[in-house]
Amino acid sequence: MLSSAPHPSDRRILADLLVQIDSSLLRAQNGTEILSALRPALMHFQCKGATLYFLYTDASNRPIYASLVAASDALGEPIPLAQLPTTTFRLADYPFVAQTIEQRQPYFIEDIFAHPQADDQMRAFARAEGYTAVVALPLVSNERWLGLLALIWRERQTFSDAVRIFFKTLQANVASVVAGYRSSIEREEAYREIERLYRIGSLVNAAQSYAELVQAVGQYAPLGSVSISISHFEGYDLQQARYAEVMAVWGSHPERVGMRIYDGAPLPFPTDFQPHMVTDTSDLSQLSSAASHLLRSYGFAAYLSVPLTFGKTVLGTLNFFSETPRRYSSAEQRLAKGVAELVAVAVDRIRLREASSRAQRRTERIAQINAALLMASDEAEIVSAFADYAAELEADAIFLGYIEPTEPDCTVRIVGVHTSQAGKGLEALLGMRLQFDAGFKKHAQQFILIEDAHQDSRLTDRERAVPFAYGVQSLAVLFLRSGHELIGVLSFNWLAQHLFSPDEAAVFEAVLPSLAAVVGRRQLWLEQAQTLDKLRQMDRLKDEFLSNMSHELRTPLNAVIGLSDVILEGMDGDLTPRLRHDIQTIHDAGQQLLSIVNDVLDIAKIEGGSLTLRLRAVDLREPLREALKTAQVMADGKGLSLSAHLPDQPIWVSADANRVRQVALNLLSNAIKFTDAGRVSLHAYAQDGQAIFCVQDQGIGIAPEYHAVIFEQFRQVEGSLHRRKGGAGLGLAISKRLVELHGGRIWLESALGKGATFYVSLPSL
Amino acid sequence: MSALDVLYVEDSPSNALVIQRVCEHMGLSLRVVGNASDAIASLLETPPRLILMDISLPDVDGLAATRLVRSLPPPLGSLPIIAITASAMAGDRERCLAAGCDEYLAKPFPVRALVDILRAYLQQEN
Numbered sequence: 001m002l003s004s005a006p007h008p009s010d011r012r013i014l015a016d017l018l019v020q021i022d023s024s025l026l027r028a029q030n031g032t033e034i035l036s037a038l039r040p041a042l043m044h045f046q047c048k049g050a051t052l053y054f055l056y057t058d059a060s061n062r063p064i065y066a067s068l069v070a071a072s073d074a075l076g077e078p079i080p081l082a083q084l085p086t087t088t089f090r091l092a093d094y095p096f097v098a099q100t101i102e103q104r105q106p107y108f109i110e111d112i113f114a115h116p117q118a119d120d121q122m123r124a125f126a127r128a129e130g131y132t133a134v135v136a137l138p139l140v141s142n143e144r145w146l147g148l149l150a151l152i153w154r155e156r157q158t159f160s161d162a163v164r165i166f167f168k169t170l171q172a173n174v175a176s177v178v179a180g181y182r183s184s185i186e187r188e189e190a191y192r193e194i195e196r197l198y199r200i201g202s203l204v205n206a207a208q209s210y211a212e213l214v215q216a217v218g219q220y221a222p223l224g225s226v227s228i229s230i231s232h233f234e235g236y237d238l239q240q241a242r243y244a245e246v247m248a249v250w251g252s253h254p255e256r257v258g259m260r261i262y263d264g265a266p267l268p269f270p271t272d273f274q275p276h277m278v279t280d281t282s283d284l285s286q287l288s289s290a291a292s293h294l295l296r297s298y299g300f301a302a303y304l305s306v307p308l309t310f311g312k313t314v315l316g317t318l319n320f321f322s323e324t325p326r327r328y329s330s331a332e333q334r335l336a337k338g339v340a341e342l343v344a345v346a347v348d349r350i351r352l353r354e355a356s357s358r359a360q361r362r363t364e365r366i367a368q369i370n371a372a373l374l375m376a377s378d379e380a381e382i383v384s385a386f387a388d389y390a391a392e393l394e395a396d397a398i399f400l401g402y403i404e405p406t407e408p409d410c411t412v413r414i415v416g417v418h419t420s421q422a423g424k425g426l427e428a429l430l431g432m433r434l435q436f437d438a439g440f441k442k443h444a445q446q447f448i449l450i451e452d453a454h455q456d457s458r459l460t461d462r463e464r465a466v467p468f469a470y471g472v473q474s475l476a477v478l479f480l481r482s483g484h485e486l487i488g489v490l491s492f493n494w495l496a497q498h499l500f501s502p503d504e505a506a507v508f509e510a511v512l513p514s515l516a517a518v519v520g521r522r523q524l525w526l527e528q529a530q531t532l533d534k535l536r537q538m539d540r541l542k543d544e545f546l547s548n549m550s551h552e553l554r555t556p557l558n559a560v561i562g563l564s565d566v567i568l569e570g571m572d573g574d575l576t577p578r579l580r581h582d583i584q585t586i587h588d589a590g591q592q593l594l595s596i597v598n599d600v601l602d603i604a605k606i607e608g609g610s611l612t613l614r615l616r617a618v619d620l621r622e623p624l625r626e627a628l629k630t631a632q633v634m635a636d637g638k639g640l641s642l643s644a645h646l647p648d649q650p651i652w653v654s655a656d657a658n659r660v661r662q663v664a665l666n667l668l669s670n671a672i673k674f675t676d677a678g679r680v681s682l683h684a685y686a687q688d689g690q691a692i693f694c695v696q697d698q699g700i701g702i703a704p705e706y707h708a709v710i711f712e713q714f715r716q717v718e719g720s721l722h723r724r725k726g727g728a729g730l731g732l733a734i735s736k737r738l739v740e741l742h743g744g745r746i747w748l749e750s751a752l753g754k755g756a757t758f759y760v761s762l763p764s765l
Numbered sequence: 766m767s768a769l770d771v772l773y774v775e776d777s778p779s780n781a782l783v784i785q786r787v788c789e790h791m792g793l794s795l796r797v798v799g800n801a802s803d804a805i806a807s808l809l810e811t812p813p814r815l816i817l818m819d820i821s822l823p824d825v826d827g828l829a830a831t832r833l834v835r836s837l838p839p840p841l842g843s844l845p846i847i848a849i850t851a852s853a854m855a856g857d858r859e860r861c862l863a864a865g866c867d868e869y870l871a872k873p874f875p876v877r878a879l880v881d882i883l884r885a886y887l888q889q890e891n
Contacts, residue, residue, distance in 0.1 A: 554851035558872035562783030571790035
């Protein structure tokens, strides 16, 4: 495109123009006024318009991007920046422009579409903006890159030497004005910085939480950010990796709170106390591609990260994120550093307070779990002891599993389940037996915390299969041991990923001993209950056996005793004295055998606890009289005299009359048995709230050393003399137990050769 | 007047002999059967005046047999039944009486006790 616009090349006219412009330039306060000051030149050269950019440099003072400050039309009138398609551009994207700027010389393009070095991008830009010719004036002052002034023409131009000299002069003049302008901006910023720091300081000092802190920063020192975050170095995680956690966010993407950022993955942690700046997150020379990807996914195009330092410790970082690529000026960096110093003090204060309130909550939680465990009497209650904590951790299921004795695999039977609403499906595991390799028992830790079950190398494939099958992504497994033996496991399960905190690890560690003890106790109880069941069954078998034995012995005894009775009654005809004697002996022997059978059954019932008394209000004299009736026959048989001394008044006792008779008869028959000649007497009386009866004989007596032994089972006083008296030696033992079941006492007074007196006392009614 | 005084249900011959001797002595007619079904058959054929019932029997036990007899229409159903059993553990007496027996005699028993019982029931009926 050709232009025939007349260019006055008269040097005078050009000199006048410079003077005219210069006086306006000196008054210019900002970018718009600077462009407005160029009005005579714009009109003189019939420009389409002009634009002024600020240039920003990297650490090595290379200009890296340009940011539009002002634009004007052909008359120097300002064009609102919002109407322009591009306000900021990366020089890296326009290599030709970058190149020309770096030469610091005015650059003249008479026809961009014919220019050999102009690239396609530039041409597309020019086409979009509607220009053909450009004069670009890099603005540099004292080696400082300040900006770029560009004048554009719709038509192709031819620039004469005089015109070129004019623009070179203009370049120097504008540069000095822009230098002053930029300094004043920075001075202004510095002033505002102090004011801001003062305001932020009071807010930060009052902040009670990270959220309030970041709010204060966002309110007074946003530095043009769309988002500000405070990341706190939490120390080390379970894999011993150092990480920072996002504690609070102001502005966009508040969901980043709680996110963990590992050192170098993707962002490097500060190694010194200096701010770290990335002017363009798509520039991979400034940051890793992972970091670039992450930041751009939030729409962050630039950021400034300032270490929060306290003493020599880096507590975390204060991060400013911008939506557009930008450089943070040294003033902004100074402000950020000042803010960070204030924030660091507050972070340290909040950190300590939160740590102490966390510790308190942790202690309360541990106490609550331990108390619930203490009360737990079965598996469901053991699991429920953790229900509140599981809700706090947003866990979806808790399982309690017992180790079953299998070889070589390890079998875990799920005995208790508690689930969240979302985890209802996991209830299906209750009662299941999970098979693991033998190595499962050899996990050396007290517990393992697995944030990603699909990746964690500490799990074997078989161990991984379970969470995989049920969609569990994170889990904590607590190993419950009794001594060194693994007896069970308790696991917390999350369907979505859960990141464990040191706090949680501390709670698990603290409750583990009481949990293991409660589970151990419960398992012991289950074992004992099983043993008890077996014992009960054995007891039933024993009772059955006793009942059968009794039956089987009584049937032949019935024939022996019954038939000898029949003969002795004379039902079979008359008897010779000799035959009567012999049959009587058979009959007595049968009776003796019967009493042994009865005694053995009694002892078995007493030992087994199945003998119960039928207590009634009984006049003690009644059972005694009945016993006397039977004993009288025995005494008569031996030619002994039997006397009874019963009071006239009733003696009321609470007793089983049959059992009292049994005791009295036992004592009387013993007395008769061990007395060869003389008298046996029975006395009864009430004394000191006790009903007492005693049986006195004139027999061989019992030496004092045998007074206690005699009441033991199967014991008779040693010696052939006594042995021949017969009996299984159970009578006194049974009597003693029966009396004691009544709450009474049995004892004897005797000396060898002086006879014996057996006393029984029963509580009176 | 029945043709049979005593029906004894008992599977032990030696035990049956004791009763046999007692009944001979008392002049009572006796039939001994060894199981419950024979007892019912005999009962229907020749009703006795009194039944002595062993409890442990080879087919159904004496308790079931007693309940069976009690379910018959009178006069069979109301015959006196005396349990004579070697089951002498706690509760055995109560079980026998609950099943419908009138008396309970534990083996071995004094012959006189049986004589007294037989006298009491058979004379009372006369």
